[in-house]
Amino acid sequence: MDFYVYNTMSRKKEKFVPVYEGKVGMYTCGPTVYNFAHIGNLRTYIFEDILKKSLRYLGYEVKHVMNITDVGHLQSDADEGEDKMELGAKRENKTVWEIAKFYENAFLDDCKKLNVEIPTVVCRATEHIDDMISLVKRLEEKGYTYISNGNVYYEIDKFENYNKLANLSMEELEAGSRVEVDEHKKNPMDFVLWFTNSKFKNQIMQWDSPWGRGFPGWHLECSAMSMKYLGEKIDIHCGGVDHIPVHHTNEIAQSEGVIGHKWVNYWMHGEFLVLDSGKMSKSKGEFLTVNKLEEKGFDPLIYRYFCLQSRYRKQLLFSFDALKDAETAYKKLKSKVRALIKEVKEDDRVDLERINNYKNKFGEKISDDLNIPNAFTVLWEVIKDNELTSKEKSTLVEDFDKVLSMDLMNEDIEEGLDSNIDSDLVDKLIQERNDARQSKNWAKADEIRDKLNSMNIEILDSKEGTKWKLKK
Numbered sequence: 182m183d184f185y186v187y188n189t190m191s192r193k194k195e196k197f198v199p200v201y202e203g204k205v206g207m208y209t210c211g212p213t214v215y216n217f218a219h220i221g222n223l224r225t226y227i228f229e230d231i232l233k234k235s236l237r238y239l240g241y242e243v244k245h246v247m248n249i250t251d252v253g254h255l256q257s258d259a260d261e262g263e264d265k266m267e268l269g270a271k272r273e274n275k276t277v278w279e280i281a282k283f284y285e286n287a288f289l290d291d292c293k294k295l296n297v298e299i300p301t302v303v304c305r306a307t308e309h310i311d312d313m314i315s316l317v318k319r320l321e322e323k324g325y326t327y328i329s330n331g332n333v334y335y336e337i338d339k340f341e342n343y344n345k346l347a348n349l350s351m352e353e354l355e356a357g358s359r360v361e362v363d364e365h366k367k368n369p370m371d372f373v374l375w376f377t378n379s380k381f382k383n384q385i386m387q388w389d390s391p392w393g394r395g396f397p398g399w400h401l402e403c404s405a406m407s408m409k410y411l412g413e414k415i416d417i418h419c420g421g422v423d424h425i426p427v428h429h430t431n432e433i434a435q436s437e438g439v440i441g442h443k444w445v446n447y448w449m450h451g452e453f454l455v456l457d458s459g460k461m462s463k464s465k466g467e468f469l470t471v472n473k474l475e476e477k478g479f480d481p482l483i484y485r486y487f488c489l490q491s492r493y494r495k496q497l498l499f500s501f502d503a504l505k506d507a508e509t510a511y512k513k514l515k516s517k518v519r520a521l522i523k524e525v526k527e528d529d530r531v532d533l534e535r536i537n538n539y540k541n542k543f544g545e546k547i548s549d550d551l552n553i554p555n556a557f558t559v560l561w562e563v564i565k566d567n568e569l570t571s572k573e574k575s576t577l578v579e580d581f582d583k584v585l586s587m588d589l590m591n592e593d594i595e596e597g598l599d600s601n602i603d604s605d606l607v608d609k610l611i612q613e614r615n616d617a618r619q620s621k622n623w624a625k626a627d628e629i630r631d632k633l634n635s636m637n638i639e640i641l642d643s644k645e646g647t648k649w650k651l652k653k
């Protein structure tokens with residue numbers, strides 16, 4: 182089946198043709214780990230997760246690479262704004278390294294709760310400084326750079342069609358990126374590849390380089406690491422729409438400047454999650470996280486469900502009322518699936534043709550630039566189809582859930598949702614038990630397990646973490 186994607190580069194829906202038959206190399210820009218990811222960020226990771234699982238459903242073998250931006254001076258091109266990692270370190274009285282580790286783990290925990298699969302390769306910027314330095318050297322050899330005031334700049338006028346991804350005039354591009362005036366630049370859109378003379382003095386994260394001790398500009402890591410792990414021809418590169426005019430535009434200038442040919446075949450961008458009050462932003466302080474949704478009693482998967490009810494290229498307006506509606510719809514879906522699983526009989530008919538018809542229908546929806554709302558419609562058609570046996574239905578639901586990842590076949594979550602159990606309390610006890618186990622306080626860990634037992638809760642430890650369910 183042909184897979185169609187909207188390519189930001191051409192502004193068209195295009196048939197997907199991979200570089201290597203049957204394989205996909207996919208790079209997605211990862212989090213800056215100075216704070217929790219907000220639910221807007223996570224909408225983008227959910228979209229990328231669905232993309233990967235859809236490709237896999239259609240038979241491709243996917244290699245997915247994602248960076249972790251753990252060196253925080255990189256957020257701005259113009260050496261402006263705040264140094265986010267150091268800001269986080271001051272805020273929490275920790276070192277920048279501790280901050281990075283803590284929020285990387287928090288991000289991976291969020292992904293787990295949202296059934297966002299961890300990419301094949303997760304690579305930290307701080308562990309790839311040499312790769313970044315060699316990329317700057319190659320750009321230097323090819324004449325794309327200049328040194329001014331101690332910093333190495335990329336000279337965008339040397340790169341043909343610099344604005345091709347954003348498809349904006351240079352004036353619009355400049356206005357959109359709001360660059361601070363920097364008299365050391367030849368063109369206001371030039372950007373720093375390597376800082377040795379940043380406005381921010383006494384940085385903790387610094388490395389030696391041919392240009393002096395310093396740190397990389399923030400676009401560099403994605404060019405260096407994507408090419409290291411995926412080679413010089415990449416099938417798909419993703420991120421949020423905010424990355425189009427600056428970050429991805431600069432990544433293209435760096436990568437294609439070095440390799441001298443087209444680098445990425447398909448650029449896919451997720452639209453923003455917005456609030457009534459406007460954009461969700463970490464710099465404004467108050468922002469919604471998975472933890473906050475949980476505190477308000479929502480299972481994180483309800484947020485995943487909410488995101489999947491709209492197309493990734495449309496802005497999505499968040500409200501707790503809308504999330505509540507998603508919860509009702511999700512519970513209804515889960516209870517229908519649970520009922521049909523209970524009806525399955527061993528000797529039910531399984532007609533492969535009927536199954537394949539529905540699989541094809543589902544495949545067509547996801548192949549239409551990830552039309553996930555329509556894929557859910559096919560799921561409902563299956564559930565309501567009186568011609569299908571319960572076994573056929575459950576086979577199809579299980580199959581579709583490989584893409585949707587809504588735990589449809591798994592009873593735990595619904596039992597948790599429907600019961601009178603205080604799930605926050607259970608989560609808190611499990612956390613305390615995990616802490617006790619970590620500090621080898623076995624007596625306390627056992628005591629908490631007994632307490633959970635007396636609440637009729639069964640806990641299941643696995644290498645993915647601890648899950649719980651009501652005892653039957």
Ligand code: AMP
Pocket residue numbers: 210211212213220221222223224225419420421422423424451452453454455460461
């Ligand atoms: P950051 O950690 O700021 O680099 O952002 C991580 C990812 O989230 C990037 O792909 C951004 O484009 C994306 N992103 C940022 N804000 C939002 C939002 N409100 N809605 C959806 N995606 C977002």
Ligand code: ZN
Pocket residue numbers: 209210211403428432
């Ligand atoms: Zn990136």
